[in-house]
Amino acid sequence: MQKNWPFQSVLIANRGEIASRIVRTVQRLGLRAVVVHHAVDAGTPAVRQADAAIEIHGATPVAAYLDGAQIIEAARGAGAGAIHPGYGFLSENAGFARACAQAGLVFVGPSPEVIDLMGDKVRARAFVAQGGFPVAPSAIEDDDPASFAERALAVGFPLLIKPAAGGGGKGMRVVREAAQLGAELERARSEGQRYFGDGRLYVERFVENPRHIEVQVLGDAHGHVVHLFERECSVQRRFQKIVEESPSPALTPEQRRDICATAAGIARRAGYANAGTVEFIFGGGDFYFLEMNTRLQVEHPVTEEVLGIDLVEQQLRVAAGEPLGFAQDDLQPRGHAIEFRLYAEDPARGYLPTTGPVLALHEPRGPGVRIDSGIAAGQEVTAAFDPMLAKLIASGATRTEAMATARRALSEYVLLGCKTNAGFLRRLLDHPAFAAGEIHTGFLDAHPEVAAEPPLAADTLHRLLATAALASRPVRDAADAVPALHAAMGAWRN
Amino acid sequence: MAHAFILNGDEHELWLSHERGGYRLHVNALQLPVKLLPRGDDLHELIVHDDSHRVFIAQRGDEVHVHLDGETHSLRYVHSLSRFAGENKDEGEAVARAPMPGAVIAVSVEAGQQVQRGQPLMVIESMKMETTISAACDGTVQALHVSVGQTFDRDAVLVTLDRNGTA
Secondary structure (H helix, E strand, O other), X not given: OOOOOOOOEEEEOOOHHHHHHHHHHHHHOOOEEEEEEOHHHOOOHHHHHOOEEEEOOOOOHHHHHOOHHHHHHHHHHHOOOEEEOOOOOOOOXXXXXXXXXXXXXXXXXXXXHHHHHHHOHHHHHHHHHHOOOOEOOEEEHHHOHHHHHHHHHHHOOOEEEEEXXXXXXXXXXXXXXXXXXXXXHHHHHHHHHHHHOOOOEEEEEOOOOOEEEEEEEEEOOOOOEEEEEEEEEEEEEOOEEEEEEEOOOOOOHHHHHHHHHHHHHHHHHOOOOEEEEEEEEEEOOEEEEEEEEOOOOOOHHHHHHHHOOOHHHHHHHHHOOOOOOOOHHHOOOOOEEEEEEEEOEEHHHOOEEOOEEXXXXXXXXXXXXXXXXXXXXXOEXXXXXXXXXXXXXXXXXXXXXHHHHHHHHHHHXXXXXXXXXXXXXXXXXXXXXXXXXXXXXXXXXXXHHHOOOOOOOHHHHHHHHHHHHHHOHHHHHHHHHOOHHHHHHHHHHO | OOEEEEEOOEEEEEEEEEEOOEEEEEEOOEEEEEEEEEOOXXXXXXXXXXXXXXXXXXXXXXXXXXXXXXXXXXXXXXXXXXXXXXXXXXXXXXXXXXXXXXXXXXXXXXXXXXXXXXXXXXXXXXXXXXEEEEOOOOXXXXXXXXXXXXXXXXXXXXXXXXXXXXX
């Protein structure tokens, strides 16, 4: 049953929860898992679980994980035959994929050509439109830079400015009035230049309060492509997802069939091999192609839970040259799964990132609860990386059941020392509009009460003060220094 | 003299006294019999009157972090000395602090330079967004505490101005 892998050892070029999650599958398949890590991550779960860990260096911790040459060197030194890039960092870097191939290493991802195509949002969009798939009205600077501003105006307001080389919400700006267009274009250009080394832009009609629906696809090197149904990721802050679920509560069976077939069609046209995600904007019953992510997605676990498929295993099998082990009709989603991203941030303070030590950590368990975590007690949460700490995935037969499981699990998630958004996620879950599935990408702006910290009840305040007083040395010492009788007298005078 | 804890920016005074078999909490003109029993790891049982509550507690220095009824709260013990120490009245405007953790992208002034209220001092980046830190008052740049590329935590001092440096 067990195949002969063309590689025995896989290096994971990532950190945090995703490194840990990939290590698990690599080891389950009987392969050796090697991780690279910057010194600040020495105490993370991935480093402890891995069969080997290699320290990498950089001017900043992030720079170390972006240093492809150093990582390839580490892979060779450790005898790894393949590199799994996870998400972010080098995962959509075609140059890195090519360098892996040149070094005789299998890059666990699609071909560099497809990464290049989908990484250039302008080319990707044109490619999709040429295939007859739906895209939103837009203007592309590269088509004719001289007339760009004019063409941008013609798209109509509100519109969204995006860097041509962008992704992940970086450098995106909404413009509502013509008067602001010039200044916002310059700002977006500067951000694009800085983040991607590329100041080219495009603008697109901004669909007000749209839903974000994406489709997981999987292709092999033998020309087979299937879709693994949709995920809805409409609850976002700053264009970044907070909650993802499958199936989407918004789609009719016909819409689901169409959007999934469109995604598979786009992947097929691109000759896509490996796991990928086609993202769409959905509003007023229509959907438009947004972008394609040529990598494993943060929210991939919700798909895994409803389909009972390990996507990392599928990625490794495809990378090993195996044909897909199933056809489209074999895939039948069951039940409902919702993922909540636990961030080190303070929603009540504009979702600003928080920092601090992880003094205590207790994660919920039980049926229907999955935690993909990248932290351990004793670690320090710093501003060096993205503030995502862990993901909670709750499953159930229905959306309501999955939400009930999530509610319990979130209240049992204990992380002390660094403020997280766990309380905010519970308030979100309890919001009637969220419970009704009435979500869109502007949900949190439309419902600011979810982010606001509710006032403390007097009883809660007294319990907290009692706990703090009893746990604090100086307070207890002062109490213990006075015998009971005198203490009572003291209280009268107080 | 009472003890004090800061919770969500508010200071709360309290006093704890001994009582047979436990303690008595004096707070907001109330007296509550309280007990805290360790239950292994960070878990404790808090008893107020006869009601029992599961609490997780972790401490570092003066900070007490508490998980109660599914919510996490952070309290800070205020030492009596610092409670009554005079505050530096000037500090609000003459010190530019980080509104959020991040990194320095650009510095537009140098030490000794005269600046006017509203003048950009530096550009920081946090959460993929650029923010300009501007002078809150007229003055002279006394010190730059961070340089380009450097990261900092929330509330870190970025620039100090000397207000006397202006005419």
